[in-house]
Amino acid sequence: MSSKAKNSIRLGDIAHARSGDKGNHANIGVVANSAADYAVLASRLTVERVAAFFAPLGVSRVERFELPRIAALNFMLYDALAGGASRSLRIDTQGKLLGTAMLELELDD
Amino acid sequence: MTLRIGNGAGFLGDWIDAPRRLVESSRLEYLTLEYLAELTLSILARVREKDPSRGYAADFLDVLASLTPALLSQPQLRIVTNAGGMNSAACAAAAGKVLADAGLGNVAIGVVSGDDLLGRLDKFQQSGHDFAHFDSGEPLSSLGKPIVSANAYLGARPIVEALAGGARIVITGRVADASLAVGPAMHEFGWRWNDWPRLAQASVAGHLIECGAQVTGGYSNTWRDLDLASVGYPIAELESDGGLTITKADGSGGRVDRRTVCEQLVYEIGDPRHYLTPDVDVDFTTVEVEKTAPNRVSVRGATGQAPPDTLKVSIAYRDGFMASGQLLVVGRDAVERARACAAIVFARLRAAGVELEATNVECLGAGDGVPGVSAANEDAPEVMLRIAVRDSRREAVERFAREIAPLITSGPAGLAGYAAGRPEVRPVFAYWPSRVARDATPTQVEVKPAGDWANSGSVRRI
Numbered sequence: 001m002s003s004k005a006k007n008s009i010r011l012g013d014i015a016h017a018r019s020g021d022k023g024n025h026a027n028i029g030v031v032a033n034s035a036a037d038y039a040v041l042a043s044r045l046t047v048e049r050v051a052a053f054f055a056p057l058g059v060s061r062v063e064r065f066e067l068p069r070i071a072a073l074n075f076m077l078y079d080a081l082a083g084g085a086s087r088s089l090r091i092d093t094q095g096k097l098l099g100t101a102m103l104e105l106e107l108d109d
Numbered sequence: 110m111t112l113r114i115g116n117g118a119g120f121l122g123d124w125i126d127a128p129r130r131l132v133e134s135s136r137l138e139y140l141t142l143e144y145l146a147e148l149t150l151s152i153l154a155r156v157r158e159k160d161p162s163r164g165y166a167a168d169f170l171d172v173l174a175s176l177t178p179a180l181l182s183q184p185q186l187r188i189v190t191n192a193g194g195m196n197s198a199a200c201a202a203a204a205g206k207v208l209a210d211a212g213l214g215n216v217a218i219g220v221v222s223g224d225d226l227l228g229r230l231d232k233f234q235q236s237g238h239d240f241a242h243f244d245s246g247e248p249l250s251s252l253g254k255p256i257v258s259a260n261a262y263l264g265a266r267p268i269v270e271a272l273a274g275g276a277r278i279v280i281t282g283r284v285a286d287a288s289l290a291v292g293p294a295m296h297e298f299g300w301r302w303n304d305w306p307r308l309a310q311a312s313v314a315g316h317l318i319e320c321g322a323q324v325t326g327g328y329s330n331t332w333r334d335l336d337l338a339s340v341g342y343p344i345a346e347l348e349s350d351g352g353l354t355i356t357k358a359d360g361s362g363g364r365v366d367r368r369t370v371c372e373q374l375v376y377e378i379g380d381p382r383h384y385l386t387p388d389v390d391v392d393f394t395t396v397e398v399e400k401t402a403p404n405r406v407s408v409r410g411a412t413g414q415a416p417p418d419t420l421k422v423s424i425a426y427r428d429g430f431m432a433s434g435q436l437l438v439v440g441r442d443a444v445e446r447a448r449a450c451a452a453i454v455f456a457r458l459r460a461a462g463v464e465l466e467a468t469n470v471e472c473l474g475a476g477d478g479v480p481g482v483s484a485a486n487e488d489a490p491e492v493m494l495r496i497a498v499r500d501s502r503r504e505a506v507e508r509f510a511r512e513i514a515p516l517i518t519s520g521p522a523g524l525a526g527y528a529a530g531r532p533e534v535r536p537v538f539a540y541w542p543s544r545v546a547r548d549a550t551p552t553q554v555e556v557k558p559a560g561d562w563a564n565s566g567s568v569r570r571i
Contacts, residue, residue: 016330016368018323020377023147023243023540029375031368056481065381067394069410070371074381082469086148086538087428089469089497092478100330101479 012103014040019099022076024084026095028102031072038071044107050075053105054098058082112297112347114290114314118142118190119321121149121166124342127321129175131342132186134358138297140176141289142169142190143319150283151425151538153194154227154258165200166192173204173278177211180277189268189289193280195258197222198565201280205562208278214560219276221267223552224283226259226422226545238549240422243542252426257538259424261545264387264416266302267552268292274556283423285386290315290345298349307351308389309413313396314345314353316384317373317408324355324373326363336362353408354401365404374398374408387420387547389413419544428539429466430506433497434513434532440523444475444487447494450520454496454512463508467499493526499537506534 011017011030014037019028030045032038051062060079067074081095082088092098115137117128121144132140144166157164169192180186193200197220208216226233230249234240240249240259249256260283269292271279279292294300294311302308317324324343326335341361346354357365374393378384381393392412401407438447451470458465471477474492476485498509510532517527 012330016372018328018372018376021147022377022379023542027375027377027379029372029378031371031375054482057479065394067375067381067396069394069397070374072371072375074375074378076379084540085146086151086425086540087431087499089431089433089467089499090480091471091473091495091497096328097479097483101482103330104484 008106008108009040010103011045011105011107017099017102019095021081021085021094024079024081026077026080026098028075028077028099029072030075030102031070035071038068040107041073042066045073049105053102054080110349112139112294113137113344114139114141114293114318114347115342115344116141116143116318116321117342118144118172119319119323120144120146121168123321125168125171126175127342128172129179130361131358132176132179132183134341134361135344136183137344138185138187139293140186140188141318142172142188142192143286143289144169145191145194145283147423148425148538148540150195150258150260150423153196154425155536157195162199164196165194169200170203170207173207177208177213180213180216181211187272187277187293189279189292191281191284191289193220193282195225195282197280197282201562202565204278204280205559208559209563214558214563216277216559217275217556218278218280218559218562219271219274219554219556221263221271221279221281221284221552221554223267223550224260224263226261226550227256230256230259233545233549238545240424240543240545249424249541249543252541254426254428257425257427259422261550262387262421262423263552264288265291265295267554269296270554271556272296274554276556285388286319287312287315287386288388290318291388294347303415305389305413305415306411309391309411310351310353311347312384312386312389312391312413313374313393313408313411314347317355317370318343318345320373320376322363323376324369325357325365326369329369329372331368335364338362354405355408356405365406367398367400367406370398370406370408385416385421387416390416418547420547420550422543422545424541424543425538426541428537429499429501430503430534431497431499431537432506432510432532432534433495434510435493435495435526435529436513436516436524437491437526438494438524439491441490443489443492443523444472446521446523447472447492450494450516450524451496453516453520457512458509461508463505465498465500465505465509469497471495503534510534
C-alpha cells in the first residue's frame, strides 16, 4: 500500500465501487462521482496500482476496461478468490468485500 | 405501450416478502424471479440425487403462495422464473398444486427444458464436444473427478415459445439471467431476433434488475439514508422502441439514481464491450445513464451484435470436503490468543495423525476480511477466530470439526460461541466453466394447466 503523499486522493472520496465473482476471478466496477473525477481515475487508477493493492490476495493478473460514458472503470482480478465460491476457505468466498476495501486505495500523482 | 417487468429475487435465499410487496405496490405485466447463482445448480443436483421429486428452488413455492391473491386480482400479471433448477417438471408439479389449491388450477404453466446436459455428457464427448475449460483450455476428459451437474445457459427463445403457448407462469432451469427479461420483451413487442440494439436494451434491462435490490439501493456504500428495511425491488419499464427506465414502487425504501444503476451495470461483468448472452453480444460502453426524475433513471444507447454460436456451460464436480468453525476471542491480546487457538487445533490434529490438505485461519475484526489488503488491527480488543479447512478425505475434515469445542475448556480464557455447535462438513463442488455448440442443445417447452401439472407430481422426468 502506498504511503500518503501530499496530493494523494482516497479513491472513496471521488468514486464508488462494487465487486463480485466469476468463478475464481473477481471484478470490481469503479464509478467516478463526476466527469472530473473520472479523469483522475483514468490517469491514476492504473492496472499496476490495482495489482499492487490486491497483490496479497494472490491475484495473477489485472485487466482494466473503460466505460467513459458512465464515468466508470471495470477491473478484472484473475485468480483473486482462493478457489472461488465453492472452494475458497476465506469468509469472503465471492469477493463481495473487494469493492469496499478498494475505496481505501490512495491515489498519488 | 410500456412493458413493466419487476424482479423480486436475485438469488436463492433472497428476501421472501419482496415479490409480494413488489406486485402489491406496482402494476406489473411480468414478475421475474432469479434463483440460480453459478453453483446453485450443483447444490440442487445433490438434493435431486437424494429425492427425485426435489432439486428446484423450493423458496419459489412459498413466494408463489404469497402471490396467489395478486394472480387472482391482476389478470395481466405473468411470472417468469428459473426456479426449476435441476428439476423444472417437479417444480411445475409443486407449483401447480399451490395454484390449484388457491383456485388457480386453470392457469397455464410452461416448462422450459434442455439445459441439463448431465445425462448426455458422454454422448457429447463421443461426438467431439470436449467441454474445454474456459481458462485453462483443458478438455473435460482430463478432469477425472465425479461430475455433479452440467447445464447450458439457454436464451430467451424457449421463454417466448412458452409465453406464445399461453403460459402465465414460465419455469425454466438454467437460462442466462438477462434472458428472463428479454423473453417477455420479445413476446410483447415482437422484435426481430436480429434487432441487436433492442435486444441489447432488453438485455441491459435484465442485467440491471437480475440481482434484485442491488440496483435500488442495496449493496451500496451510501447506505445510511436509504431505508433499506423496506427497500423496493426493481422495475424495468421497456418501450417498443427499446427505451428503458429503471425505477421502483412509490413509497418503497431504497433509491434508484445514477449511482445505483451504474454500479449494477458494471456488476459481475468482464469485458464491457462483450456482455455475452445467448440472445445478443451487448456493448455496455455505448450505454448512457441519466436520472430523469426521483427514483427514475433512463438507460439508453446499448448496442449489440450477433451472439456467438456457442452457449456457456456450467459444470460442477465433486472436489473433497470442507468445514469452518468460529469462536469469539476477547482480551487485550485477542489476536495473539486467537492465533494460538488455531495453532492448538492444528497441533492436536497432527498428534492424532491428521494433516489437512488446505487450511485458512482468519482473525475477523483484525483486518482479515480482505487479508493483507484491509488495514490490519493487531490491537483489536476482540476478534472472531475462523478456521476453515478442505481435504479430499471426509474423515479428516470430520476430525477437524471435533477440535473447535474443546478449546472452550482446554484453551485460553476469553473464548465464546461454542453453542453454535460442531461445524458442518459439506462436500466441495468445484466449478468448470465451458461452452457447447448452440445447435447441439435443442430446447423443449411444455405448457399445460396448473391442475394438470399438479397431477403429474409423482412422475420424474429425466
